[in-house]
Amino acid sequence: MNRTNTILIQAVSLGLLGALAPAQAQLLQPVAATQAQAILKPFAPAGTILTRGTTKITLDVVGGRTVGVLAEASLGNAEDAARAVLAAWGSPEENLAGLVKTFNDPKFQATARAGFVETTDDSGADLIAVKLTGTGAAARWNVYAAVNIQPDSLFPATTNALGNAGAPNVIRIFSDFQCPYCKQLWDTALVGWKAKPAEYRVLHHQFPLSFHKNAFAAAEASECAGAQGKFGAYADVLFARFSEWTPQAAPAANTSFNAYAKTAGLNATTFKLCLGSHSKKASVDAQFAAGKRVAVQGTPTVFLNGVKLADYTDAEELATAQAITTAKPSAGTVIGQRLQSFR
Structure with a gap:
């Protein structure tokens, strides 16, 4: 409080x-x-x-x-x-x-x-x-x-980015791979944002919820994919295979995550070593902690240029956030x- x-x-x-x-x-x-x-x-x-x-x-x-x-x-x-x-x-x-x-x-x-x-x-x-x-x-x-309006300095560092680095609008998504609403965002709104890379830079931040049993491991897996420059491709596979790995026990889910690395075009050996060593755990923890600092309470939570959106599907709300944050001053x-x- x-x-x-x-x-x-x-x-x-x-x-x-x-x-x-x-x-x-x-x-x-x-x-x-x-x-x-x-x-x-x-x-x-x-x-x-x-x-x-x-x-x-x-x-x-x-x-x-x-x-x-x-x-x-x-x-x-x-x-x-x-x-x-x-x-x-x-x-x-x-x-x-x-x-x-x-x-x-x-x-x-x-x-x-x-x-x-x-x-x-x-x-x-x-x-x-x-x-x-x-x-x-x-x-x-x-x-x-x-x-x-949250300054960029308060958000966690991430290399999980889509779109051009110089895009005027930065969308930050705090997401959980086991969250069905996050899958919905990935399959709908994100498609439109990805289609306009010169207008939108989309940054993905890990926020795995504790009651989703495989969410943290999935976040680690996506970070391992990101280390090979393949975060987007791997996230596509995770959400496409959502109904497959989400109900699995942890050992089976881990096997699935390793199998998905090949599907996403990753070096499977490097990926397996990364996931098995939990070398990305600290990064996931840091992103989650940073999300709490900017009052993220659930997933997906979306910010546009530092403005927390009540409804990321509302075109008028997005236009308003863009207008107030890109104006001079x-x-x-x-x-x-x-x-x-x-x-």
Whole structure:
């Protein structure tokens, strides 16, 4: 459980229950849709700025989409700050009183004095930043809710790549070879991405789930294939023979994995030595651990240019992620600059 979850769970007991809707319910919408929410009705809009008295709400818009909502309000105007957060989360008016109660709680304010930037919930798709500055009449809330765009540095290293290295869009897939939904992705969406190597660079990250008995060994096998530059060919065979090896006991599955090496055009002797020595175990472990750090909870989990996708089959969602991450400046740059003042 991360620090924000601890803070917000405490907040739930103070009246926030029901307010924690996924932020992307409203983030990544066109700016007009964000402004049209009933929760923001008390504010006067002027472009991407909304005001009420001394409160200012700023919508960060990149690629025509709202990627962040910043509220600057006096300590006594906690309601205004709460309205901004609920607008980012797409939450209804009925949650306002609970969130205001949270902002007015002395314990929460003490935490806010130090400032924090954390993920909103366990999905890791969004961020919330809170900082309370000044004293007395000068005390002000600074609250920011934004899309969480993961930098390349947080993802695990992998040589399991398809597409051109210079492609403008990087798709990262955390996958489990024994996961039927991963097979579905490989057989459908991946076909389209592979057909556009100049547009998409696809990186495969190992995330074998513990309840799939042969998944870890399959991941090791694919890494051994990758060491020979044949990851894609071997993965094709693993998914094509899915119904064959997935129900097998471990010894039989191991025999199958070695047989598939020849089918995929690998040096069978080199492959067998690699698989038998478990020389790729550390790599699989490292990729799994890195996946946990970027809030991967199941498979397949897909990121496009650092944006965690709710539905990788949704063409509009993919187009939106591309638009906000390839714009100049990109959403990652805009959000990163905002967050500097909270750290």
